[in-house]
Amino acid sequence: MERVVLHIDLDYFYAQIEEIHDQSIQNKSIVICQYSGRTEDSGAVATTNYIARKYGVKSGISIKQAKQLLSGKASVFIAANHELYESISNLIMNIIRKYSSKFEQLSIDEACIDITSIIDGNYEYAKDIAIKIKNEIKQEENLICSVGIGPNKLIAKMAADSNKPNGLTILPPSKVKPFLFPQNVKSLYGVGPKTHFKLKTLKIETIEQLAKCNLDVLIKHFGHKFAIYLHLSSSGVDDEPVREKPVDQIGRIFTLKEDTKDFTIIKQTIETLSKDVYLQLQEQNLTFKSVGITAILEDMNTCQRTKTFEISHNSLDIIINTSQKLFLSFLNQESKKIRRVGIKVFHFSKNTGQTKLFDFN
Ligand code: DGT
Ligand code: CA
Numbered sequence: 151m152e153r154v155v156l157h158i159d160l161d162y163f164y165a166q167i168e169e170i171h172d173q174s175i176q177n178k179s180i181v182i183c184q185y186s187g188r189t190e191d192s193g194a195v196a197t198t199n200y201i202a203r204k205y206g207v208k209s210g211i212s213i214k215q216a217k218q219l220l221s222g223k224a225s226v227f228i229a230a231n232h233e234l235y236e237s238i239s240n241l242i243m244n245i246i247r248k249y250s251s252k253f254e255q256l257s258i259d260e261a262c263i264d265i266t267s268i269i270d271g272n273y274e275y276a277k278d279i280a281i282k283i284k285n286e287i288k289q290e291e292n293l294i295c296s297v298g299i300g301p302n303k304l305i306a307k308m309a310a311d312s313n314k315p316n317g318l319t320i321l322p323p324s325k326v327k328p329f330l331f332p333q334n335v336k337s338l339y340g341v342g343p344k345t346h347f348k349l350k351t352l353k354i355e356t357i358e359q360l361a362k363c364n365l366d367v368l369i370k371h372f373g374h375k376f377a378i379y380l381h382l383s384s385s386g387v388d389d390e391p392v393r394e395k396p397v398d399q400i401g402r403i404f405t406l407k408e409d410t411k412d413f414t415i416i417k418q419t420i421e422t423l424s425k426d427v428y429l430q431l432q433e434q435n436l437t438f439k440s441v442g443i444t445a446i447l448e449d450m451n452t453c454q455r456t457k458t459f460e461i462s463h464n465s466l467d468i469i470i471n472t473s474q475k476l477f478l479s480f481l482n483q484e485s486k487k488i489r490r491v492g493i494k495v496f497h498f499s500k501n502t503g504q505t506k507l508f509d510f511n
């Protein structure tokens with residue numbers, strides 16, 4: 151049976167969240183900044199609203215460059231508040247999840263659901279579901295999103311991307327090729343600048359040309375696996391099932407104000423990070439067997455240490471104490487200063503309640 155997949159992507163996600171929390175910035179360029187904490191302006195742009203994008207201000211450029219592009223224009227620069235964005239993301243994922251038992255979160259602001267058995271081949275029903283989801287997200291969180299519907303994950307995602315913000319694009323099987331074929335190959339998910347360049351040298355510009363290119367030619371230039379991907383996806387074929395991925399680790403990382411070997415500073419940072427990790431663990435009702443630390447040194451080298459317990463735990467104290475011990479012994483062996491501090495917990499199992507007993511030891 152032909153599958154039907156619905157893909158949701160929140161529009162200018164971090165910036166939209168800030169906008170709904172402070173209506174006064176709505177008509178300005180909004181730049182969400184990932185400050186590195188070094189000098190006042192060092193860091194990169196995480197995202198921007200659509201007003202800022204008109205001036206070329208987008209994810210990945212430096213904050214300095216964004217300030218230059220927006221100089222003299224009404225704009226606000228806001229430090230990214232990941233805890234807020236993650237908690238809103240969780241709320242939205244819980245809304246989407248209700249619409250199908252086959253749910254997959256793809257990133258902080260993207261998810262897809264398989265609605266094949268719900269709509270029974272009728273794309274009109276699919277449209278109704280999309281509208282219901284859009285309305286519920288608007289009503290509950292006051293956020294807009296773009297939705298795409300198609301016969302697989304790839305087409306649903308590309309459909310959602312093709313009409314933003316607040317779009318709804320429906321591509322039943324008969325419309326897939328007319329949608330894909332005229333587009334430039336760089337619009338195909340998975341075709342980055344390198345592949346785009348190589349395809350250009352092969353005189354392949356459109357997705358149609360890629361779909362009609364001999365597979366052996368593609369294999370010669372891209373290797374077996376990627377060639378097959380290019381061959382199939384350019385014809386709109388994608389067999390990846392929608393499948394919920396279990397989280398396999400929860401971690402946080404922080405850039406210190408300055409490189410240091412001072413344990414009292416690192417100790418405090420660990421406490422703050424541990425509390426964040428612990429909150430997420432509780433939200434997902436998980437217990438862990440392993441605690442790990444990451445130290446990124448002044449020369450950008452990255453070192454990891456882990457401790458694995460015999461039994462599962464779910465206490466904040468164990469996260470804090472274990473990562474502090476790991477850091478202390480690491481500092482004793484390492485002469486270089488630390489630039490970034492990270493902690494994580496992993497080897498999860500579901501919290502049955504019984505493991506809580508161990509926390510009183
Ligand atoms: P859209 O979907 O084009 O309307 O805009 P966004 O902002 O939702 O972009 P998207 O879906 O690519 O990314 C979702 C969020 O992930 C975005 O709001 C901020 C974050 N993000 C995306 N790209 C970057 C990046 O290069 N650096 C950092 N730090 N965060 C990023
Ligand atoms: Ca988005």
Ligand code: CA
Nearest residue numbers: 159257259260
């Ligand atoms: Ca996204």
